[in-house]
Amino acid sequence: MTKRKLVLVGNGMAGVRCLEEIVKIDPNRFDITVFGTEPHPNYNRIMLSSVLQGDTTVGDIVLNSYEWYQEHNIQLYTGETVEKIDKNTNQVFTDKGRSVPYDDLIIATGSHPFMLPLPGADKEGVIAFRNIEDCETMIDTSKNYEKAVVIGGGLLGLEAARGLLNLGMKVDVVHILDYLMERQLDPTASGMLQAELEKQGMNFLMNHQTEAILGKKRVEKVLFKDGKVVKADLVVMAVGIKPNVDVAKASGIETNRGIIVDDYMKTSAPNVYSLGECAEHREMVYGLVAPLWEQAKVLAKQICEVGAGEGYQGSILSTKLKVSGVDVFSAGEFNDSPNSKAIRIQDDFEGIYKKVTIRDNRIVGAVLFGETSEGTKLLNMINNGTDIAEIGKVNILQSSPQEGSMVAEMADSEIICGCNGVSKGTIVHAIQENNLCSVAEVRDCTNASRSCGTCKGLVGELLEHTLGDEFEIGNEKETVCACTSLSHEEVVAEIREKGLSHTKEVMNVLGWTTPEGCSKCRPAINYYLGMVRPTDYEDEKESRFVNERMHANIQNNGTYSVVPRMYGGVTNPTDLRKIADVAEKYDVPLLKVTGGQRIDLLGVKKEDLPNVWKDLDMPSGYAYGKSIRTVKTCVGENFCRFGTQDSIGLGIAIEKKFERLNTPHKVKMGVSACPRNCAESGIKDVGIVGVDGAWEIYVGGNGGTDLRSADLLCKVKTSEEVLEMIAAYLQYYRENARYLERTSHWLERVGLDHIKETLLNNATFKLELVERMEIALASLPEDPWKTFIENEKQRTDLFQNKKGVEVTPS
Amino acid sequence: MKRMAQTKNRQRLRVAHLDELPLQIGKEVIIGEHEIALFRLSSGKVKAIENKCPHKQGPLAQGIVSGEYVFCPLHDWKIDVTTGEVQKPDDGCVQTFPVDVEDNIVYITI
Numbered sequence: 042m043t044k045r046k047l048v049l050v051g052n053g054m055a056g057v058r059c060l061e062e063i064v065k066i067d068p069n070r071f072d073i074t075v076f077g078t079e080p081h082p083n084y085n086r087i088m089l090s091s092v093l094q095g096d097t098t099v100g101d102i103v104l105n106s107y108e109w110y111q112e113h114n115i116q117l118y119t120g121e122t123v124e125k126i127d128k129n130t131n132q133v134f135t136d137k138g139r140s141v142p143y144d145d146l147i148i149a150t151g152s153h154p155f156m157l158p159l160p161g162a163d164k165e166g167v168i169a170f171r172n173i174e175d176c177e178t179m180i181d182t183s184k185n186y187e188k189a190v191v192i193g194g195g196l197l198g199l200e201a202a203r204g205l206l207n208l209g210m211k212v213d214v215v216h217i218l219d220y221l222m223e224r225q226l227d228p229t230a231s232g233m234l235q236a237e238l239e240k241q242g243m244n245f246l247m248n249h250q251t252e253a254i255l256g257k258k259r260v261e262k263v264l265f266k267d268g269k270v271v272k273a274d275l276v277v278m279a280v281g282i283k284p285n286v287d288v289a290k291a292s293g294i295e296t297n298r299g300i301i302v303d304d305y306m307k308t309s310a311p312n313v314y315s316l317g318e319c320a321e322h323r324e325m326v327y328g329l330v331a332p333l334w335e336q337a338k339v340l341a342k343q344i345c346e347v348g349a350g351e352g353y354q355g356s357i358l359s360t361k362l363k364v365s366g367v368d369v370f371s372a373g374e375f376n377d378s379p380n381s382k383a384i385r386i387q388d389d390f391e392g393i394y395k396k397v398t399i400r401d402n403r404i405v406g407a408v409l410f411g412e413t414s415e416g417t418k419l420l421n422m423i424n425n426g427t428d429i430a431e432i433g434k435v436n437i438l439q440s441s442p443q444e445g446s447m448v449a450e451m452a453d454s455e456i457i458c459g460c461n462g463v464s465k466g467t468i469v470h471a472i473q474e475n476n477l478c479s480v481a482e483v484r485d486c487t488n489a490s491r492s493c494g495t496c497k498g499l500v501g502e503l504l505e506h507t508l509g510d511e512f513e514i515g516n517e518k519e520t521v522c523a524c525t526s527l528s529h530e531e532v533v534a535e536i537r538e539k540g541l542s543h544t545k546e547v548m549n550v551l552g553w554t555t556p557e558g559c560s561k562c563r564p565a566i567n568y569y570l571g572m573v574r575p576t577d578y579e580d581e582k583e584s585r586f587v588n589e590r591m592h593a594n595i596q597n598n599g600t601y602s603v604v605p606r607m608y609g610g611v612t613n614p615t616d617l618r619k620i621a622d623v624a625e626k627y628d629v630p631l632l633k634v635t636g637g638q639r640i641d642l643l644g645v646k647k648e649d650l651p652n653v654w655k656d657l658d659m660p661s662g663y664a665y666g667k668s669i670r671t672v673k674t675c676v677g678e679n680f681c682r683f684g685t686q687d688s689i690g691l692g693i694a695i696e697k698k699f700e701r702l703n704t705p706h707k708v709k710m711g712v713s714a715c716p717r718n719c720a721e722s723g724i725k726d727v728g729i730v731g732v733d734g735a736w737e738i739y740v741g742g743n744g745g746t747d748l749r750s751a752d753l754l755c756k757v758k759t760s761e762e763v764l765e766m767i768a769a770y771l772q773y774y775r776e777n778a779r780y781l782e783r784t785s786h787w788l789e790r791v792g793l794d795h796i797k798e799t800l801l802n803n804a805t806f807k808l809e810l811v812e813r814m815e816i817a818l819a820s821l822p823e824d825p826w827k828t829f830i831e832n833e834k835q836r837t838d839l840f841q842n843k844k845g846v847e848v849t850p851s
Numbered sequence: 852m853k854r855m856a857q858t859k860n861r862q863r864l865r866v867a868h869l870d871e872l873p874l875q876i877g878k879e880v881i882i883g884e885h886e887i888a889l890f891r892l893s894s895g896k897v898k899a900i901e902n903k904c905p906h907k908q909g910p911l912a913q914g915i916v917s918g919e920y921v922f923c924p925l926h927d928w929k930i931d932v933t934t935g936e937v938q939k940p941d942d943g944c945v946q947t948f949p950v951d952v953e954d955n956i957v958y959i960t961i
């Protein structure tokens with residue numbers, strides 16, 4: 042039997058997705074030929090925003106590689122455009138003079154970006170944002186030019202603008218209305234979005250109408266209706282799309298805004314179908330991918346004659362802005378109307394806004410800003426018309442115990458990942474077939490959550506739902522890195538048990554999959570060995586991250602920064618003078634007071650470091666180390682009218698006692714002399730607060746990425762007791778925390794109660810900890826800067842460059 | 852084009868004594884306008900690549916060296932020191948230079 046001939050015009054997301062469905066249903070039914078204008082295999086167009094923002098690369102967004110076409114015997118012609126279809130003789134004709142006959146034909150030609158017909162719009166440097174070439178133009182332009190103007194404050198415009206900012210350009214976004222993304226957001230969310238993007242460095246020209254684009258050959262300026270002019274080296278028009286009906290129109294196939302199709306994606310011509318952005322269904326033309334998946338499924342069934350049921354019924358749309366640091370989601374009818382009511386949550390502190398519109402006990406729309414994890418869930422509730430009478434209004438926007446049952450109740454065909462059209466059934470199947478146990482594995486296997494990432498939460502729930510307890514176990518175990526299946530705790534236990542003494546030995550004996558580990562496990566093992574064997578382990582410089590190997594902080598341009606100790610933040614004229622002299626002598630580009638109460642010399646050349654240290658003749662402040670950093674102090678009783686204790690004295694004593702100690706992550710401390718807390722003891726790894734006749738010890742504070750206020754551990758009378766408690770606490774942390782786990786995360790994991798129990802109710806154990814700490818402190822090497830000054834070999838090994846000397850060819 | 856010109860007048864340069872290269876710690880070598888990262892791997896092999904990460908120009912000589920790879924000190928890209936290729940999930944390539952060792956003297960050809 043001869044196969045039917047199927048021709049696809051348009052090698053884009055919709056068309057190829059439909060082919061995927063077709064070869065799944067009936068791999069041998071068709072001889073398939075594909076024409077695509079773009080010189081690439083099918084790629085994920087929506088990821089162009091991520092490519093532009095530098096989060097991924099063009100190579101990574103290919104959806105179907107050339108091999109895929111070969112595997113399925115699909116004849117692909119890239120860089121070739123179909124110009125005409127002859128409905129009578131059933132043939133297509135291309136711009137390369139080729140003609141190919143068909144039995145069935147699919148038109149999936151997508152859209153043209155809409156270019157405003159402004160004077161000057163044809164100048165060099167005026168582009169759209171639609172394909173790989175546009176993306177490459179923007180990247181190239183950013184290398185030689187500095188100012189971009191994006192026309193259009195919608196999804197695409199903002200994503201382009203963010204990308205251009207990331208590429209180092211200055212960006213004006215021009216919008217004709219007074220609020221952004223008006224089709225996807227309500228005014229409140231839009232206002233919050235604009236404020237956030239302004240913070241990220243975007244400049245908005247709202248209510249501006251463009252009049253002309255000025256310049257000689259290349260764009261130089263943009264002129265507005267009100268006479269205002271702004272500089273522009275690049276203009277990106279992102280004002281909308283119009284369905285590409287060129288070939289249909291030229292061939293006498295019925296079109297309106299798009300190519301008119303029925304519920305089975307049939308056009309007016311026999312055996313000619315259409316889907317994607319070029320198709321118009323019930324007077325709707327879509328500009329997003331979710332409808333394409335549904336259309337592709339219907340069309341595949343139709344064309345393979347396996348029963349397409351009731352056909353395609355239209356789609357409810359949701360959108361998500363793909364700009365890093367901004368979470369925006371919207372779906373359905375989210376604008377207020379007389380016959381719907383809304384639930385709103387607005388938290389100006391956290392920058393969160395959520396609104397759900399409800400009609401007749403059913404959710405009909407939603408807008409989420411700042412926190413969008415419920416997005417997919419809400420969309421499913423909208424699509425399913427879930428009756429929410431039972432759920433309780435406020436719970437809709439809160440993670441409730443019902444979450445789990447939510448994925449359980451979803452039908453297998455329901456879409457979890459809208460961007461890539463991956464259904465629940467596909468994911469569950471993949472989890473079971475391939476023993477997947479993490480969201481990342483599901484992503485790599487099915488593409489779910491690969492694009493915008495909103496559905497990660499749901500994928501996680503599905504994993505949990507599918508694997509049950511296994512997932513908990515699989516999840517619990519955090520291996521040191523990809524080189525081993527052992528957890529941090531297991532590695533430490535093995536080191537102790539087997540008496541291992543070198544990083545290579547650890548990797549060898551414990552069956553590492555790489556011969557010499559990686560940048561994650563090497564420093565970790567080096568730390569563990571030093572912690573377990575404080576007296577005889579010889580630290581491995583080559584297993585240290587650059588900062589700790591060089592004892593200085595590497596900068597973005599390869600220079601280093603130098604922060605000498607200034608115990609307790611106290612300095613004196615001699616030290617200040619030395620710092621000033623060194624800064625002058627070595628042309629230090631920036632002197633800065635740090636957040637840790639000391640002075641930073643930034644931008645020192647690597648080769649100069651040993652001499653800088655020598656001239657400074659001050660100890661290293663370890664501002665680069667996984668070790669004790671600073672002990673911040675307040676003025677205290679000697680000068681301050683509220684001071685109850687000598688905070689400076691205690692701070693200096695603490696810093697001198699514990700300096701140079703290696704810890705799993707950095708440790709910062711603070712001592713304040715009264716509860717006004719001027720040394721910010723409440724956000725330190727260890728924070729001390731003086732009160733009348735006693736010291737309070739707080740632990741687990743953090744002022745960094747995950748802000749956490751410290752918990753009161755205990756109250757003691759004397760400074761000796763403070764030093765002892767810190768010794769016990771830090772030793773317990775050193776022995777139990779995972780490498781790179783700050784005290785705040787460690788404390789959250791093991792619980793304050795457990796730590797209190799260990800340190801306050803078990804005197805013998807506490808003493809043992811203190812003893813082991815004393816051993817560790819006694820075994821510390823001397824100041825590293827001094828060592829470098831004294832050790833010529835180390836100095837040349839690490840800091841001296843070599844020059845090449847030409848040898849005469851022999 | 853640039854590459855062609857280089858091939859025409861290749862230079863072989865003496866850059867270091869083997870003893871000057873600590874195992875698994877990179878060394879920067881300056882040759883005219885070239886900055887080269889020289890590595891002596893624990894296998895004993897010596898490799899030379901451009902001292903510039905394709906990501907944001909990180910000085911590769913300062914990275915952690917594991918087996919046949921160096922991890923860039925700035926953002927941890929993993930680069931094969933023999934082929935110069937950036938490992939997945941990142942992409943890119945740095946220039947490599949032929950190295951030979953004769954009587955414990957290391958030579959680079961550029």
Ligand code: SRM
Pocket residue numbers: 594595596597602604633634635636637638639641663664665670671707709724725742743744745746747783
């Ligand atoms: C110099 C300094 C900024 C300043 O000019 O004030 C600084 C500079 C850096 N900080 Fe910091 N931090 C500095 C105070 C802080 C503070 C404030 C403080 O210590 O009082 C914090 C928040 C408090 C905290 O840690 O709890 C802080 C939280 C961080 C974090 C987030 C840590 C976290 O657990 O969330 C990092 C990233 C990391 O360590 O992984 C970081 C990392 C860095 C690094 C080392 C980035 C790196 O890895 O290269 C920066 C080096 C810059 C450079 O080019 O040299 N820096 N950093 C401050 C040095 C203090 C000092 O004298 O030692």
Ligand SMILES: Cc1cc2nc3c(=O)[nH]c(=O)nc-3n(C[C@H](O)[C@H](O)[C@H](O)COP(=O)(O)OP(=O)(O)OC[C@H]3O[C@@H](n4cnc5c(N)ncnc54)[C@H](O)[C@@H]3O)c2cc1C
Pocket residue numbers: 050051052053054055056076077078079086087088089090121122123124149150151152170171172197285288316317318319327328329330331333361363460493
């Ligand atoms: C930067 C960007 C970000 C986006 N982000 C999102 C998002 O986050 N979420 C979302 O849902 N959607 C997003 N979209 C929209 C989404 O990419 C489109 O809806 C989708 O690609 C449409 O698929 P399609 O197959 O209809 O069209 P296309 O993917 O454009 O494919 C059509 C193909 O047909 C080719 N072609 C046209 N005419 C001919 C011819 N005569 N002969 C041969 N070939 C022809 C074209 O060159 C093109 O390659 C984004 C779009 C862009 C540009």
Ligand code: SF4
Pocket residue numbers: none
């Ligand atoms: S906050 Fe710290 S890590 Fe971030 S840029 Fe400033 S100095 Fe660098």
Ligand code: FES
Pocket residue numbers: 904905906907908909923924925926927928
């Ligand atoms: S510069 Fe090398 S990883 Fe960023």
